[in-house]
């Protein structure tokens with residue numbers, strides 16, 4: 206019988222892979238309700254502008270915001286306003302034309318401690334819209350270890366990665382799924398769990414999710430028992446992903462872009478509206 210994901214990993218047997226992020230390969234503590242940057246580390250985005258090379262138009266226009274660690278930030282706004290472009294800058298997939306993105310620690314009094322640290326791409330996890338479209342292997346284990354270093358990883362690094370992998374699987378509740386399950390055969394909700402686990406292995410300083418509920422929609426009103434079962438499963442997938450994000454929020458700093466405000470509002474500590482032209486304004490959700 207195939208090993209399940211709760212089975213301890215023998216890291217010596219793990220194959221390893223290229224270091225290119227899959228996004229490119231496939232062009233592919235509970236905080237109090239008043240959130241402030243004191244005695245916490247914060248993601249700081251200061252006066253960021255972005256104009257794609259060879260164009261005259263700024264897609265991101267003077268964006269500044271702070272997101273304290275272990276809080277949940279939500280960016281919403283019209284299609285084409287620049288939300289995904291901003292996420293790509295935060296993930297290091299493109300470089301701001303000007304401005305800075307860094308991590309800063311603060312004292313209880315809200316004063317910065319020491320110098321700031323850049324937010325390096327290796328410390329950011331990003332899950333794109335419809336992440337299951339970017340699955341590239343035919344087993345859950347291969348998918349999880351796809352981005353691991355191939356030659357350079359020594360035994361210590363491999364062991365650490367294996368421990369992180371086990372933790373990521375526990376976080377997203379994938380235990381019980383066989384290692385050699387084809388990722389494409391998983392249900393919609395479990396595909397999202399797997400996509401999250403892949404990013405969680407590196408225990409990111411910032412976890413970015415672009416439309417985490419997209420595609421987990423209900424079907425039309427069920428016209429047969431079979432379709433009814435299917436649609437129920439889909440509703441459950443949406444609720445499951447929201448539940449999972451609630452759980453992850455206790456451990457990680459999360460920034461989400463979504464149109465699904467009603468389902469996510471209970472998780473949100475800070476929210477911003479992206480206006481057309483890439484201008485970001487803080488706006489509390491009233492739902």
Ligand SMILES: Nc1ncnc2c1ncn2[C@@H]1O[C@H](COP(=O)(O)OP(=O)(O)OP(=O)(O)O)[C@@H](O)[C@H]1O
Pocket residue numbers: 257260264282283284285286287288289290291479
């Ligand atoms: N490399 C580029 N060069 C020129 N324009 C671009 C480039 N990349 C994106 N755009 C444009 O920038 C604008 C913002 O795109 P972006 O995908 O960030 O919007 P969005 O708010 O995430 O939209 P959606 O909600 O539909 O995903 C769009 O008008 C898009 O066509």
